[in-house]
Structures are given as structure tokens and as C-alpha cells.
Amino acid sequence: MxxxxxxxxxxxxxxxxxxxxxxxxxxxxxxxxxxxxxxxxxxxxxxxxxxxxxxxxxxxxxxxQPGPPERTPVDELKAQNAAITEQLAEAQSLAESQAQMIANLYLMLAEGGKGV
Structure with a gap:
């Protein structure tokens, strides 16, 4: 056969x-x-x-040939989480800068306003 x-x-x-x-x-x-x-x-x-x-x-x-895989809802959430985490880090950095500026202003005021 x-x-x-x-x-x-x-x-x-x-x-x-x-x-x-x-x-x-x-x-x-x-x-x-x-x-x-x-x-x-x-x-x-x-x-x-x-x-x-x-x-x-x-x-x-x-x-x-298969194309790129479709993004799942979990992938979308991961991308959103990464973007929000980056925005939060930038906001924290700005808040720390502002806190330092305010502390310097208080110090100048405590010294009698010298340096203004």
C-alpha cells in the first residue's frame, strides 16, 4: 500500500x-x-x-501571517496605570519643589526679609 x-x-x-x-x-x-x-x-x-x-x-x-496581537483590556489598564504613575511622580516632584520654595521664603521672612 x-x-x-x-x-x-x-x-x-x-x-x-x-x-x-x-x-x-x-x-x-x-x-x-x-x-x-x-x-x-x-x-x-x-x-x-x-x-x-x-x-x-x-x-x-x-x-x-498573524498580525500583532490585539490589546486586551488588561493591557489597556496597564498602559493607563503606567501613564498615571508617571503623572503622579511629576506631581510629587513639583510639590517637593514648591515645598522647598515655601520653606526658603519662610526662612527669609524669619531673617527679617533680607535677601528679598
């Missing part, structure tokens, strides 16, 4: 067209015993050379 792989009238591979065949029987038209290699997107059988070839365009292959 051997496996045969089916192709259409244009020699394009027909997915799931495999059949098991007796070794001593002639191969029917539209079939070959040459197994298509893994990884071909659009396999086409070259009858003269008895090989399968890739016929898919680069654009077609790229269109099948």
Missing part, C-alpha cells in the same frame, strides 16, 4: 485528496505518489520533473 496525492486540472494540490493505493496498481490520472513537502502554501505539481513547487506569492503568504 502507498499513499497517492491528488492535484486538479491545473496541477494544484487538492488538500485532503490523499488516498491509499495498492502498490501493484497503476496510479490514476490526477494523482501522484510524490508527497508534497510540508510548508508549501499553494503546492503545484510539476509533472515533467515529478516535484511539488510553491506558487503562492509573497503577498499571499504574508497575508496569512
Amino acid at each position: 502507498k499513499w497517492l496525492y491528488q492535484y486538479d486540472e491545473n496541477f494544484n494540490y487538492i488538500d485532503a485528496g490523499e488516498i491509499e493505493w495498492e502498490d501493484d496498481m497503476d496510479i490514476p490520472e490526477g494523482y501522484t505518489d510524490v508527497r508534497p513537502p510540508n510548508g508549501l502554501f499553494k503546492a503545484k505539481f510539476d509533472l515533467e520533473n515529478q516535484v511539488w513547487k510553491e506558487t503562492a506569492s509573497k503577498e499571499y503568504i504574508e497575508s496569512l
Whole structure:
């Protein structure tokens, strides 16, 4: 027994067209015993050379590749949390600067207003 792989009238591979065949029987038209290699997107059988070839365009292959993953609600919340944390750090820095300025002003006032 051997496996045969089916192709259409244009020699394009027909997915799931495999059949098991007796070794001593002639191969029917539209079939070959040459197994298509893994990884071909659009396999086409070259009858003269008895090989399968890739016929898919680069654009077609790229269109099948997964795009970037969609952002989940958790991802959105993480991004918002990072932005808010950054804003909070800036606000704390400004508050510390203002507190230092106020302390300096109190010190100047305590010294009798010198340096103003």
C-alpha cells in the first residue's frame, strides 16, 4: 500500500485528496505518489520533473501571517496605570519643589526679609 496525492486540472494540490493505493496498481490520472513537502502554501505539481513547487506569492503568504496581537483590556489598564504613575511622580516632584520654595521664603521672612 502507498499513499497517492491528488492535484486538479491545473496541477494544484487538492488538500485532503490523499488516498491509499495498492502498490501493484497503476496510479490514476490526477494523482501522484510524490508527497508534497510540508510548508508549501499553494503546492503545484510539476509533472515533467515529478516535484511539488510553491506558487503562492509573497503577498499571499504574508497575508496569512498573524498580525500583532490585539490589546486586551488588561493591557489597556496597564498602559493607563503606567501613564498615571508617571503623572503622579511629576506631581510629587513639583510639590517637593514648591515645598522647598515655601520653606526658603519662610526662612527669609524669619531673617527679617533680607535677601528679598
